Amino acid sequence: MKRKLYILNGSNLNMLGVREPHIYGTTTLRDIESSCLAMAETFRFDCVFRQTNSESELIGWIQEAYFEDAALIINPAGFSFGRIPVLDAVKLIRRPVVEVHISNIHRRSEEYRHSSISVAATAVICGAGAGGYLLGIRAVDDLWAAAESSKTAGQL
Numbered sequence: 001m002k003r004k005l006y007i008l009n010g011s012n013l014n015m016l017g018v019r020e021p022h023i024y025g026t027t028t029l030r031d032i033e034s035s036c037l038a039m040a041e042t043f044r045f046d047c048v049f050r051q052t053n054s055e056s057e058l059i060g061w062i063q064e065a066y067f068e069d070a071a072l073i074i075n076p077a078g079f080s081f082g083r084i085p086v087l088d089a090v091k092l093i094r095r096p097v098v099e100v101h102i103s104n105i106h107r108r109s110e111e112y113r114h115s116s117i118s119v120a121a122t123a124v125i126c127g128a129g130a131g132g133y134l135l136g137i138r139a140v141d142d143l144w145a146a147a148e149s150s151k152t153a154g155q156l
Helices: 030-044 057-065 085-088 114-120 131-155
Strands: 003-011 047-051 069-077 097-100 123-126
Touching: 003 030, 003 057, 003 131, 030 047, 030 131, 047 057, 047 131, 057 069, 069 085, 069 131, 085 114, 085 131, 097 114, 097 131, 123 131
Parallel strands: 003 047, 003 069, 069 097, 097 123
Antiparallel strands: none
8 A cells, every 4th residue: 555645735836946046046847846746756646736826725735744644744835934823733743843935944034944843743845946855755765664664663
C-alpha cells in the first residue's frame, strides 16, 4: 500500500514564473508539480498536488490530508503570516509536515520572516528555490521511516 502525501500551495503560487522572478525564479508551479509527482512516485507516495488562493479551501485540503492519514508538504505562501486557522489545521496532521518556502524568508523584510505555520512543522525548508519541494519529499520519506522505526522499536 502506498503512503499518501499532500503537497499544498497557498496564495499567488499559481503565478510562479512571472511573479517577482528575481525572488522566486522562473520555474512555474506546473514545473514543480511535474518534478514532485515524479519524485513522489520514486519514493512510493501516492501524491496529491494542489494550489489555492483561498484560505478556506486550503484548510479543507489540510483536513482531507488528516482523514487520509497523509504526510504534508505545505508552502503556505501569504497564509504563513498570522493565519491561525491554517496553523490549527496543520496541527491535526499525524504524519510528517514539511513547510517549504522558495525564498529564504529570513533574508526578506520583516513581514515575511515569521511563519506561524513553522511551529507545527516537523521540518522547514526555505531558500532552496523550487528544489526545496524535492528536498521536502526526501525529508518526508526519512521522517516517516524514522517514525515507523521508533514505533517498531517501542513494540519490542
